[in-house]
Amino acid sequence: MGVWKVLAQRPSLLLVPSVVFAITLGVAWVLRRVLLASLRAWNRRTNTRPGLIVAEALDGPTIIWMFILAGHLAIQSSELPGKIVQLWGPNLLMALWAVSLTLMFMRVAGDIVRHYGGQIPGAGALPVTTLTQNLAQLAVLILGIVLTLGAFGLKITPILTALGVGGLAVALALQDTLSNLFAGFYIAVAGQIRLGDYIKLNSGEEGYVSDITWRSTAIRALSNNMIIIPNAKLSQANVTNYHLPEKRLAVSLQVGVSHGSDLDRVERILLEIATQGAREIPGMLADPAPAVTFDPGFGDSSLGWTLGYQVAEFANQYGVRHELRKRIYKRFQDENITMPFPTRTVYLEQAPIPQELKPDRPQGRL
Numbered sequence: 328m329g330v331w332k333v334l335a336q337r338p339s340l341l342l343v344p345s346v347v348f349a350i351t352l353g354v355a356w357v358l359r360r361v362l363l364a365s366l367r368a369w370n371r372r373t374n375t376r377p378g379l380i381v382a383e384a385l386d387g388p389t390i391i392w393m394f395i396l397a398g399h400l401a402i403q404s405s406e407l408p409g410k411i412v413q414l415w416g417p418n419l420l421m422a423l424w425a426v427s428l429t430l431m432f433m434r435v436a437g438d439i440v441r442h443y444g445g446q447i448p449g450a451g452a453l454p455v456t457t458l459t460q461n462l463a464q465l466a467v468l469i470l471g472i473v474l475t476l477g478a479f480g481l482k483i484t485p486i487l488t489a490l491g492v493g494g495l496a497v498a499l500a501l502q503d504t505l506s507n508l509f510a511g512f513y514i515a516v517a518g519q520i521r522l523g524d525y526i527k528l529n530s531g532e533e534g535y536v537s538d539i540t541w542r543s544t545a546i547r548a549l550s551n552n553m554i555i556i557p558n559a560k561l562s563q564a565n566v567t568n569y570h571l572p573e574k575r576l577a578v579s580l581q582v583g584v585s586h587g588s589d590l591d592r593v594e595r596i597l598l599e600i601a602t603q604g605a606r607e608i609p610g611m612l613a614d615p616a617p618a619v620t621f622d623p624g625f626g627d628s629s630l631g632w633t634l635g636y637q638v639a640e641f642a643n644q645y646g647v648r649h650e651l652r653k654r655i656y657k658r659f660q661d662e663n664i665t666m667p668f669p670t671r672t673v674y675l676e677q678a679p680i681p682q683e684l685k686p687d688r689p690q691g692r693l
């Protein structure tokens with residue numbers, strides 16, 4: 328007699344398993360809430376990354392574990408047909424168990440990359456990007472699928488062969504997508520463009536790298552606008568990274584004074600302003616010390632000086648330059664040093680009028 332016919336004729340067989348399932352599920356739900364609440368409270372007190380990773384990893388799979396436990400106890404306490412107890416039930420619970428473990432380890436892999444990727448010693452730290460997190464989770468997912476199929480006795484070799492043949496057709500149809508994927512992976516792993524770096528492309532786009540995904544790289548401009556660049560184009564562009572090999576940046580400011588100014592005095596004043604500014608202006612560095620050079624030197628209407636200094640990073644140059652210009656202008660006014668503006672002297676001279684252009688005299692009347 329079929330299983331469904333037995334259940335149709337004796338529906339009372341489902342009564343005891345249903346009660347056991349409901350009670351077990353309710354108790355497991357309460358225990359889950361208590362466990363996760365205690366774990367989150369401990370994380371708030373200790374503020375440790377491992378505890379945070381465990382709490383996030385257990386959030387989803389514990390729900391599946393509740394159903395696995397309730398289903399197992401319900402099946403064991405029932406008088407259901409042997410096919411359900413010995414075949415269908417265990418296989419279903421095994422599949423749920425494999426899914427829950429795969430989801431948990433996918434979450435753990437992504438969290439480990441996010442929290443510890445930048446601290447891995449060796450040739451270079453693992454870049455913490457959306458792409459690397461997704462690749463780590465994808466690797467765990469593929470491993471989980473392979474182990475699950477093997478546990479159920481399914482042969483993996485024919486599946487891999489079919490995927491290899493079909494993968495060629497997919498690769499031809501998704502050339503642009505795969506190009507962006509591999510370019511993004513190269514960008515993330517090479518370490519020449521990292522999250523938080525300020526970069527500028529030869530096409531003019533510039534800003535802070537905020538994320539690298541499987542398709543594109545997001546750059547946040549100083550105006551807080553988001554610039555999305557396909558990974559394939561970024562990998563082929565000429566890129567200037569203002570954070571490599573270090574963040575500090577050499578900047579210069581040009582100042583012009585009038586002809587006849589005391590050169591030694593101007594140099595001393597500019598150096599005093601820069602030295603004091605390095606101690607007081609946020610983002611301006613005192614080491615290496617600022618320098619003043621008589622360059623570009625002799626101009627049409629002024630004597631040009633260049634004040635060289637360094638800032639902590641690219642974005643600091645604007646605020647530092649603003650504050651230095653204010654201090655220089657105020658100090659020059661106090662010291663009676665003039666900052667000339669371009670002037671031109673125009674001489675007007677009346678040229679003689681050619682004879683042929685002179686007007687004819689009016690002839691007299693007869």
